[in-house]
Amino acid sequence: MITFMNNSDSEEEPCNERTSLMSAESPPVPSYQDGLQASEAGEPQAHRKRRTGSSRSPNNIADGDMSDSRVPVRESALENEEEELTLKYGAKHVIMLFVPVTLCMIVVVATIKSVRFYTEKNGQLIYTPFSEDTPSVGQRLLNSVLNTIIMISVIVVMTVFLVLLYKYRCYKFIHGWLILSSLMLLFLFTYIYLGEVLKTYNVAMDYPTLFLVIWNFGAVGMICIHWKGPLQLQQAYLIMISALMALVFIKYLPEWSAWVILGAISIYDLMAVLCPKGPLRMLVETAQERNEPIFPALIYSSAMIWTVGMAKPDTAARGQSQQMRDEAEDGRENHRSPSHAESQMSETRSPVPTHPTTSFEELQEEERGVKLGLGDFIFYSVLVGKAAATASGDWNTTLACFVAILIGLCLTLLLLAVFKKALPALPISITFGLIFYFSTDNIVRPFMDTLASHQLYI
Amino acid sequence: VPLLRRAFFWLVSLLLASLIWFVSVHLSDRENARLQYGLLVFGAAVSVLLQEAFRFAYFKLLKKADEGLATISEDGRSPISLRQMAYVSGLSFGIISGVFSVINILADSIGPGVVGIHGDSPYYFITSAFLTMALVLLHTFWGVIFFDACERRRYWCLALVVASHLLTSGLTFLNPRYEASLLPIFLITLCTGLWAFSTAGGSFRSVRKCLSCKR
Numbered sequence: 001m002i003t004f005m006n007n008s009d010s011e012e013e014p015c016n017e018r019t020s021l022m023s024a025e026s027p028p029v030p031s032y033q034d035g036l037q038a039s040e041a042g043e044p045q046a047h048r049k050r051r052t053g054s055s056r057s058p059n060n061i062a063d064g065d066m067s068d069s070r071v072p073v074r075e076s077a078l079e080n081e082e083e084e085l086t087l088k089y090g091a092k093h094v095i096m097l098f099v100p101v102t103l104c105m106i107v108v109v110a111t112i113k114s115v116r117f118y119t120e121k122n123g124q125l126i127y128t129p130f131s132e133d134t135p136s137v138g139q140r141l142l143n144s145v146l147n148t149i150i151m152i153s154v155i156v157v158m159t160v161f162l163v164l165l166y167k168y169r170c171y172k173f174i175h176g177w178l179i180l181s182s183l184m185l186l187f188l189f190t191y192i193y194l195g196e197v198l199k200t201y202n203v204a205m206d207y208p209t210l211f212l213v214i215w216n217f218g219a220v221g222m223i224c225i226h227w228k229g230p231l232q233l234q235q236a237y238l239i240m241i242s243a244l245m246a247l248v249f250i251k252y253l254p255e256w257s258a259w260v261i262l263g264a265i266s267i268y269d270l271m272a273v274l275c276p277k278g279p280l281r282m283l284v285e286t287a288q289e290r291n292e293p294i295f296p297a298l299i300y301s302s303a304m305i306w307t308v309g310m311a312k313p314d315t316a317a318r319g320q321s322q323q324m325r326d327e328a329e330d331g332r333e334n335h336r337s338p339s340h341a342e343s344q345m346s347e348t349r350s351p352v353p354t355h356p357t358t359s360f361e362e363l364q365e366e367e368r369g370v371k372l373g374l375g376d377f378i379f380y381s382v383l384v385g386k387a388a389a390t391a392s393g394d395w396n397t398t399l400a401c402f403v404a405i406l407i408g409l410c411l412t413l414l415l416l417a418v419f420k421k422a423l424p425a426l427p428i429s430i431t432f433g434l435i436f437y438f439s440t441d442n443i444v445r446p447f448m449d450t451l452a453s454h455q456l457y458i
Numbered sequence: 459v460p461l462l463r464r465a466f467f468w469l470v471s472l473l474l475a476s477l478i479w480f481v482s483v484h485l486s487d488r489e490n491a492r493l494q495y496g497l498l499v500f501g502a503a504v505s506v507l508l509q510e511a512f513r514f515a516y517f518k519l520l521k522k523a524d525e526g527l528a529t530i531s532e533d534g535r536s537p538i539s540l541r542q543m544a545y546v547s548g549l550s551f552g553i554i555s556g557v558f559s560v561i562n563i564l565a566d567s568i569g570p571g572v573v574g575i576h577g578d579s580p581y582y583f584i585t586s587a588f589l590t591m592a593l594v595l596l597h598t599f600w601g602v603i604f605f606d607a608c609e610r611r612r613y614w615c616l617a618l619v620v621a622s623h624l625l626t627s628g629l630t631f632l633n634p635r636y637e638a639s640l641l642p643i644f645l646i647t648l649c650t651g652l653w654a655f656s657t658a659g660g661s662f663r664s665v666r667k668c669l670s671c672k673r
Contacts (some may be wrong), residue, residue, distance in 0.1 A: 395561040403554070447501065452562060455586065456502055456630045 094413045097372055098406060100239050100300060101380060105405075107243040108250070108381040109388045109398060117196040118251045119389045125252045127151050132254040144256035148264045151257075155265070156279075159272065163279045167286060175226075178297045182225055182241065186218040189244045225297050238300045242374050246381035250389060258386055259434065265379060266430040273424040284422045294371075301371045370413070376425040380405050383433045387441075396448060400440040404432035499631065506627050509551075510620050513601065516547060517608050540609060541602070541658055548601015552594035560590040585640060589630065592647045596626060599647075599654035606657045622646060 112118055124131065127150055130143035165174050191214055198205055221241075224234045253261065272278040287294045387401040408429025416423050520543050563586050600619050607615030626646055632639045 395565055396558055399554075399557060399561065448558065448562075450498060451502065452559065454498070454631075455582065455589070456498070456627070 094410055097370055097409060097413065100235060101372075101377060101406070101409060102402075104239045104243050104246070104377050104381050105384045105402060107239070108246050108385040111193075111197075111243070111247060112250065112385050112388045115196050115200045117199070118247050118385075120251075121254075123252070124254060127154050128253060128257050130257075132256055140256060144254070144260050147254070147257040148260040151261055152264050152268055156268070159279045163283050163286075166283060174295065178295055179222070179226060182222060182297055183218070185241045185244055186221045186237075187214060189241075189248065190214055190217060193244060193247070235300065238374060239377070242300075242377035243381060245374075246378045246385055249378070249382045250385045253382075255386075255390060258382065262379060262383055262430055263434060266424075266427040269424040269426040273422060280424075281422065297374075299371045299373055300377060370416070372425060376429075379426060380409075380429060380433070383430060383437070387433075387437050394441070394445055396445060397437060397440045400436045400444070401433045404436040405429045408432040502627055502631075503624065506623050507620070509555075510604075510623060513547070513551065513604055514608070517605055520547070540605060544602045544605030545598065545658075547605070548598040549594075551601055552597030555597055556590045556594040559593065560586060588640060589643065592643050593626075595647050596623075596650060599650040602654040603650070603657050622650065 128147040129150065130146050132140050132143055134140050134143060162174065191210075194210070194214065220229075220233070221237045223229055224237050225241075249258070269280075272280040273284075275281065283294065383405065384398060384401050388395075388398045406429075408431070409425065412423060412425050412428050520540075524540065524543070563583065567583055600623060603615060604619050607613070607619065626643055629639045629642050629646075
């Protein structure tokens with residue numbers, strides 16, 4: 001088992017830089033400058049402004065504008081509307097992210113509970129060389145801490161490597177790497193997974209059928225993730241590869257190491273996204289500066305137009321999409337224009353038609369999605385899966401962790417709506433999840449078991 | 459989403475209650491079965507009280523959030539009425555409490571085994587199912603009544619809710635004698651349901667109107 005894991009180098013990298021959460025392009029803050037003029041035209045839809053890249057500057061400019069012209073009432077009304085919209089869209093984003101995270105966790109928990117393979121110990125990854133079979137507690141703890149250090153340093157090195165590649169525009173290398181890793185995930189891991197599921201349910205399948213199924217699954221997955229495809233299919237594939245990756249982790253990480261790694265990686269995520277020199281932050285900022293989307297294979301987006309879904313950060317594609325919008329739009333305010341947004345915005349003044357053509361409505365709506373890194377999916381699922389696997393077969397613990405993670409995600413999204421920049425999604429959720437896991441497993445479980453054995457209800 | 463927040467609060471209350479029970483168990487004599495049982499009763503009572511306390515805390519939180527939303531929204535009213543919030547909060551409390559009570563039993567029920575082989579009642583599963591259903595409904599009703607009582611500052615209503623919760627929980631202690639526990643609990647459920655219905659503004663007339671589909 002360890003030999004085939006050697007070429008899991010390429011799978012390790014998916015989990016590195018996928019641990020950030022950010023709102024798509026820019027926050028739904030109206031540009032006050034245009035918002036004011038549009039509200040002159042009595043248009044509430046002025047708030048649907050999108051800016052890329054230079055998202056900080058409109059706010060600064062807007063403040064300057066506000067000070068001279070407007071009636072304070074109008075200003076406060078706009079602010080209130082903006083807040084309300086932020087809250088509303090915040091709630092909508094929360095729902096949009098809850099469903100995939102829940103789905104991923106359900107898949108992982110269902111697999112863990114039914115397929116024995118993923119709970120058997122069959123060796124360890126080379127990234128966690130220290131075994132946990134030692135007799136003494138102190139030794140075991142030490143080994144798990146050492147395993148964690150090794151794993152985290154591997155992740156850090158790979159993230160930094162990726163960021164460097166991105167900075168120096170070695171796109172082909174990155175794409176090749178991503179393609180290789182998703183190939184491995186989609187074909188090899190799916191094959192193993194399918195094999196184990198079939199074994200568990202004692203269903204016979206001949207090799208030609210298996211080949212056909214896996215080939216189709218993998219090929220469509222590659223196309224969907226790296227090229228164009230229906231949004232929901234792409235989301236489904238991303239959920240599935242996160243679940244597969246999480247299952248691999250659950251199987252191959254020894255127990256204590258898994259918990260310590262979860263804790264350490266949330267700390268790492270916090271630092272990597274918030275510190276000025278953190279690799280993930282640099283990645284996000286570089287992507288925003290260049291007005292390019294981060295690679296679709298790394299990020300789950302709750303809503304993405306297909307032009308953005310292209311793996312190549314192709315300015316030609318962007319220009320083409322812009323052109324499409326320019327010519328078909330009759331003075332719509334909502335542009336996804338690059339940084340010279342203000343000058344262009346000030347030209348388009350006419351009110352937004354109430355029933356735009358459906359494709360552009362989709363464009364408008366879909367750009368407002370929230371993006372969550374795939375690493376977050378993976379680690380949430382690892383936590384819940386580990387809870388399901390090792391909590392003495394107790395569903396209460398699994399449920400408690402599930403609720404805790406979702407509440408953490410909710411809080412993170414709230415903070416995102418408040419701060420409006422990329423935030424780490426892991427720390428809060430994982431902290432809650434860990435607290436609830438340990439406390440539920442050790443404290444609540446005996447209580448509930450005793451109550452249930454006497455059939456008492458509280 | 460409000461469902462989840464509510465569930466979280468219940469979980470926290472459960473956590474605290476179990477913490478207290480756990481500590482008390484460890485500090486006491488393990489051998490004495492009567493003492494253990496007494497501690498269990500104590501733990502259950504504490505947990506009920508904590509649940510109600512957390513329901514109150516959630517009510518306060520919702521009031522504040524509601525006021526905030528009302529000031530933000532354009533017409534000065536909040537988008538969700540207090541009744542709806544009460545219903546949702548009661549429902550989610552009920553769901554999480556019911557799920558926690560029953561899911562292990564469900565999971566065991568698909569496995570191999572004979573119910574009641576050690577002399578317990580063979581009706582364990584079905585009575586558990588009924589009790590859980592009653593409990594979920596009860597929590598929903600209590601939520602509605604509770605919020606309404608807090609809103610109108612009828613503290614006797616509050617006390618009655620807490621007392622009925624304690625009573626229900628106490629009735630489950632009589633459990634192998636199902637006639638003594640299941641029937642009263644269902645009666646309580648029915649009464650509480652009617653009370654909650656009237657609190658939420660329904661009446662016999664509105665039921666009739668609804669049933670005859672008059673406009």
